[in-house]
Amino acid sequence: MAKIKPQALLLQSKRKKGPNRISVTSIVLFTLIVVLALCFLFSSYKHWSQRSSFQAENQELVVEDENSFMDSKKSDLPGYAIIDTHKGSITVELFKDSSPDVVDEFIDLCQRGRLKGMLFRHIIKHYVIQAGDIDKLGSIEDWTTRGKHYSQLDTSLKHEAFMLGTSKAKHDNQGFDLYITTAPMPDLSEKLIVFGRVIKGEDVVQEIEEVDTDEHYQPKSGIGITNVTLKPKI
Structure with missing residues (x-):
C-alpha cells in the first residue's frame, strides 16, 4: 500500500473542512x-x-x-322687501336662514305680482294688522283677548312688535296672508310663521293701525298694498 505524503494529507483535510464559496x-x-x-x-x-x-x-x-x-x-335670494301701501312704504328684512320655505313662497308671490292690490283685511289696534287673500282671521275674540292681556305685560318678550309673519295654515287653496305685529306676542309661534321684521316704516304700520274699523275689525275704507320691491341689500 502506497503511503500518502503529509502535504497531500494537509491539502485534502483543508478541502473537506473549508466552507463552500458563494x-x-x-x-x-x-x-x-x-x-x-x-x-x-x-x-x-x-x-x-x-x-x-x-x-x-x-x-x-x-x-x-x-x-x-x-x-x-x-x-x-333677496334679503329685503319694500312694501308700498296707501299710507307709505314699509321696509322688511327677510329671514332667509330661519324660514327659507316661506321666504321662497313670499318672493315668488312678489315676483308674480300677487301682492299688488292686496287689502288689509283686519286691524286690531296694539296687536296686529293682517293683509292677504284670506278674509278670515280666526277667532276675533281670541285674538283681541290675548292682545289686551299681552299689552299689559313686560315688553321684553320672546316675540317683539313689528314682526312679519304668515299663518301656519296651508296656502294652496286659501291664498296667502301677511301679518305685522304692533305689540309683543309671546304665543306668536302658535299661530304664525315669522319670516321677517320691519326695519323701516314703523310709523307707517302704526298709521295703518289707527284707521277706523267696524265691529269685526275690518277697515271702513279700503287700504292695501300697492307694490312690493325686492332688494338684495338696503
Whole structure:
C-alpha cells in the first residue's frame, strides 16, 4: 500500500473542512432581487398613498362645492322687501336662514305680482294688522283677548312688535296672508310663521293701525298694498 505524503494529507483535510464559496453571480442575482423587491414595495406604497390623498381631496372638493352651491343659492335670494301701501312704504328684512320655505313662497308671490292690490283685511289696534287673500282671521275674540292681556305685560318678550309673519295654515287653496305685529306676542309661534321684521316704516304700520274699523275689525275704507320691491341689500 502506497503511503500518502503529509502535504497531500494537509491539502485534502483543508478541502473537506473549508466552507463552500458563494459565486459572484449568485451574490449579484440576490442583490438584484432584493433591490427589485424594495423598489416594488416603495412604488406600491407611493401609489396607494397618492390615491388616498386624491380621494380625500375629491371628497373635500365635493363638500366645498355643495356648500358653495347652497350658500350661493341662499345669497341669490333677496334679503329685503319694500312694501308700498296707501299710507307709505314699509321696509322688511327677510329671514332667509330661519324660514327659507316661506321666504321662497313670499318672493315668488312678489315676483308674480300677487301682492299688488292686496287689502288689509283686519286691524286690531296694539296687536296686529293682517293683509292677504284670506278674509278670515280666526277667532276675533281670541285674538283681541290675548292682545289686551299681552299689552299689559313686560315688553321684553320672546316675540317683539313689528314682526312679519304668515299663518301656519296651508296656502294652496286659501291664498296667502301677511301679518305685522304692533305689540309683543309671546304665543306668536302658535299661530304664525315669522319670516321677517320691519326695519323701516314703523310709523307707517302704526298709521295703518289707527284707521277706523267696524265691529269685526275690518277697515271702513279700503287700504292695501300697492307694490312690493325686492332688494338684495338696503
